[in-house]
Amino acid sequence: MRLYVNSILKQDSDLGIERQKFYVAYSGGVDSHVLLHCCASITQLKDKLTAVYIHHGLQAEAEFWAKHCEKTARELGIEFLTLRVNAKATPGESPEEAARNARYAALKSLIKTNDALLLAQHREDQLETVLLQLFRGSGLRGLSGMPERIVFGAGVMLRPFLDTPKQAISDYADAHQLSWVEDPSNQSNDYDRNFLRNAVVPLLKQRWSAIDKTVARSAKHCADAQVLVDEVADELFDxxxxxxxxxxxxxxxxxxxxxxxxxxxxxxxxxxxxxxxxxxxxxxxxxxxxxxxxxxxxxxxxxxxxxxxxxxxxxxxxxSGTDLHLPEGRQAGKPDESQSSPQIIIWPGQSSIKIGQDRVLSYVLSSKGICREQWQHAKVEIKFRRGGEKICLPGRDGHHSLKNLFQEAGIPPWERDVMPLIYLNDTLAAVGDLWISAAFYSEKTQGCISLVLQS
The missing domain is CATH 1.20.59.20 (Chorismate Mutase Domain, subunit A)
Known part of the structure; x- marks a missing residue:
């Protein structure tokens, strides 16, 4: 089994052992225990290994499993980490999907540049994945199954056992007298993957004993074809x-x-x-x-x-898009009838301010824009459209309604009501990072500020 791990690590672009850290997703089950044991036996890896247990908080046994995993890791002389996640399913999510998404999100936060995450999924896991995708009507990408290597976080995710039969893993565990935990939920056929594993795959193997190997080969063919499709899609998309x-x-x-x-x-x-x-x-x-x-x-x-x-x-x-990032109480394309006056956000002294959930309005030093001295001595407020606002622009005669300017610039209707209007001493000075009023516009080397709206 050690040869399987070495093989994929040597194929990696950094020759595996040159990576900074290796995190092993360790559930305490037989597959991840064998992977951890194999990695711990490789001298070049051992000092870079960390076993990571994801605590989903879904079963009472999880605390015992966490302690078992920590004890095993310590006995192997490997660092250990427990990550607790919220695996509660959101509307439209299955319990399995919710747990997987929470698990991967937590693991992704660990992986820095030049780090690797190792998962213990094997050839029968690949078989189950391809069958599930087939039954869901997936295309080439789904039928490609799980990749052996993929970019993950700032590093890479590796599946060293993906071409390894389940029996080889079980034999290794028995030969080394490993001790692992069994998740009782694995016996419940309420979950699709468990139903396949417990009821369908054993029946299929009675007829086609090498089905895990042949389906894995088909998945590889699909993955190869998907590469060509992606090349065409890239060209069309661009x-x-x-x-x-x-x-x-x-x-x-x-x-x-x-x-x-x-x-x-x-x-x-x-x-x-x-x-x-x-x-x-x-x-x-x-x-x-x-x-x-x-x-x-x-x-x-x-x-x-x-x-x-x-x-x-x-x-x-x-x-996280603009249309859903309205000031509290506002709806896109509609005036705020719940308030007698527009919502006002006071802009204190810092260079940036958060508006909405993840939109940030900031200013940077510039050679043209709003006079910095004028900005520093003014009461700066952010408001939003109520209708009828006008502004006089540098180099253009007269006052222009924001409605006409938005139309002229091709700003979609749903973005207009969430566009921040910046007032200096109660006078409209700028419209987001689009326009600056002629009354406040100046050109001075490093004596001005320009606005930047990010979302």
């Missing part, structure tokens, strides 16, 4: 994508037929870090939003996102 606002150009997208359009939409979701939409959802995006008449504003909502169009752009607005 010609349609606008990296500034992360939108798709509708006219360019519409030049393609249905299948390339679907490929681009899925690539877009992956680029945004979103869960892959179903085939039906992709078709609705294309038929109900992309194909809608230009004057219409259809909204298609999904799990934590909404798809909208404005002019020639297709937007994917997420839970």
């Amino acid at each position: 010609a349609v994508f606008n990296p500034v606002d992360k939108t798709l150009c509708i006219s360019r997208l519409s030049e393609h037929r249905s299948h390339p359009q679907q490929l681009i939409i899925r690539h877009w979701f992956r680029h945004r870090g979103l869960k892959m939409p179903s085939q039906a959802k992709v078709e609705r995006i294309l038929s109900q939003v992309v194909a809608a008449a230009g004057h219409r504003d259809p909204i298609l909502s999904g799990q934590g996102y909404s798809i909208r169009r404005y002019r020639d752009k297709l937007y994917c607005l997420t839970m």
Whole structure:
């Protein structure tokens, strides 16, 4: 078994042993115990190893398992760490998915540049994964199963046992008289993976004894094909994508037929870090939003996102997106009827201020912008649109309504009501990081400030 670990580490770009730290996801079960034992037997790795137990808080036995894992790690002379996570499922999440997402999020926070996370998933785990994806109607990416090596956090995730049969792991554990814990929930067929493992796979193996090996080979073929698809998708996507606002150009997208359009939409979701939409959802995006008449504003909502169009752009607005980051009590495109006056945020002396959940407005020194001295001696407040605001811009005659300026600049309607308006001594001085009033605009070497809005 040591040879399996050495093999994948030597294939790694940094020859494995040159990495700073190796974290082993250690549940206390037989698979992760064998992986930990194998790694501990490699002299070059041992001093860089840390065993990590994820405490999901879902079972009473978890405390005992944590203590068992710590005791085992100490006996092997390996550092140990327990991470407690909230594995409670959110709406739309299965218990298995919630636990996996919480586990991976916690592990990802550990992995720094040049670190590696080692998982003990083996060939029968790969078989189960591919079968589950098949039954869910997945495409090539899902049928590719789990990768042996993948970027994870700032480092890499490795699965040294992915081409190792389960029996070899069990034989190693018996030969070295290892002691491990058994999760009683593994016997419950209420979970899809357990049902496959306990009831379906044993039956399949009676007929096709090498099914784990042959399915793993098919997964590799799918993964190879997916690489080629990704190369095509990259080329198509780059010609349609606008990296500034992360939108798709509708006219360019519409030049393609249905299948390339679907490929681009899925690539877009992956680029945004979103869960892959179903085939039906992709078709609705294309038929109900992309194909809608230009004057219409259809909204298609999904799990934590909404798809909208404005002019020639297709937007994917997420839970951390601008449309959902309104000041408290505000709704996009609607005045705040619950308050007699606009919400006001006082901007104290610091260079940045948080507005909404994760939007930050800051200022930096600049050779042109608002006069720094004028800014420092003024009462600075942030307000939001109530309607009818006007501003006089440098180099342009007259006063301009914000409504007309937004339309002229192509600012989507849902972004307008959340655009911060900066007032100096009760006078409108700037509109986000878009425009500065002529009354406050100045050009002085390092004597000015410019505004930056980040989300």
